[in-house]
Amino acid sequence: MSESTASGVRGISVASAFAGMRSAAPVRFRAGCPDCRGAFELAAGALRLAIGASSRTTFYSFTCPDCGAAVRKPAGDRIVELLTGGGVRTLRLHSP
Numbered sequence: 001m002s003e004s005t006a007s008g009v010r011g012i013s014v015a016s017a018f019a020g021m022r023s024a025a026p027v028r029f030r031a032g033c034p035d036c037r038g039a040f041e042l043a044a045g046a047l048r049l050a051i052g053a054s055s056r057t058t059f060y061s062f063t064c065p066d067c068g069a070a071v072r073k074p075a076g077d078r079i080v081e082l083l084t085g086g087g088v089r090t091l092r093l094h095s096p
Contacts, residue, residue: 027086031062031071038066044087049075053094060088 028041042062049060060083061072075083084090 029083029086029088033064033066033069033071035069035071036064036067038064040065044083045089047083047088049080049083049088049090051075051080051090051092051094057093 027044029044029047030039031042031047032039042065046065047060047062050058052058055074055076058075058080059072060075060079061070063069064071
């Protein structure tokens with residue numbers, strides 16, 4: 001941006017506008033394994049969310065980092081909101 005002579009307002013550069021901003025910390029989700037009872041945190045990339053036509057077909061899944069088990073858990077509205085807001089990849093199993 002440059003200085004505006006008509007209004008007398010001085011513009012700022014993009015670099016100076018964003019100076020001092022820090023990157024946001026990556027979102028981590030707490031999870032647990034029903035097989036080995038391990039408790040851990042997972043990055044959004046380690047989770048998958050499937051949204052089905054009903055609450056019975058809406059779930060999230062991940063692989064347990066402790067024992068390697070494939071874990072699938074039901075996802076209610078609040079879980080869906082948190083996971084989608086946190087960047088978890090989503091697969092729609094039905095059309096809206």
